[in-house]
Amino acid sequence: MFKKIVFGLICFFTFLVAVLAVHIYMVTKPKAGAISSLTLSRIDFPERFDSLQGVAIKEHIAKMEGVKDVRVNFSNSHIICLYDRKEFSGSDLVDRINFHFSESAQLFQPSEEMLAQSCPAIDKNSITYKLGAFFQKSFEN
Known part of the structure; x- marks a missing residue:
């Protein structure tokens, strides 16, 4: 038994x-049909912009070919942009914003410490994470 x-x-x-x-x-x-070259970038502005200027920047970026989504954070004065990196790079995007709006925007570059903590929501010591990572690596091409 x-x-x-x-x-x-x-x-x-x-x-x-x-x-x-x-x-x-x-x-x-x-x-099939998925775009594997999408990149998410944060663009920081040194000075706070008002809602009209933020909306104008958002609309300008959204009209660019290769840009899929744009989000504006007015309280922290930064923009999050989802774009196809085959069309242009993050620094190209910042250069276009600075040229068109006479701004001094900068592409956000995370520190080494931030990169080491890539996702704070995942406990990398858990058995679930380790098992999932094992299978994910097994199925990657």
């Missing part, structure tokens, strides 16, 4: 690991 329970639990956990592996594969495989 005890051997059947242990065998059943082993089979059950093996099944769960297999389901997790299939799920990770289905979620991480490239989708």
Whole structure:
């Protein structure tokens, strides 16, 4: 009786690991038509801009070819931009903003410490993270 329970639990956990592996594969495989060269950049402004100026900058950036989304943070005076890096680089984007609006905007560059803490929401010591990372690396091309 005890051997059947242990065998059943082993089979059950093996099944769960297999389901997790299939799920990770289905979620991480490239989708047809997906743009793999999208980049998210933060552009900082030294001085606060008012809402009219922020909206004007947002509309100007949004009209650029290759830009997918633009978000403005008025309280911190920065813009988050999602764009195709094959069209232009982040520094090109900043140069265009500075030229068109006579601003002194700068591309945000995270410090080494910020890069080391890449995602504070994920506990990299957890078994879930380690198992997920193992399967994700297994299915990468």
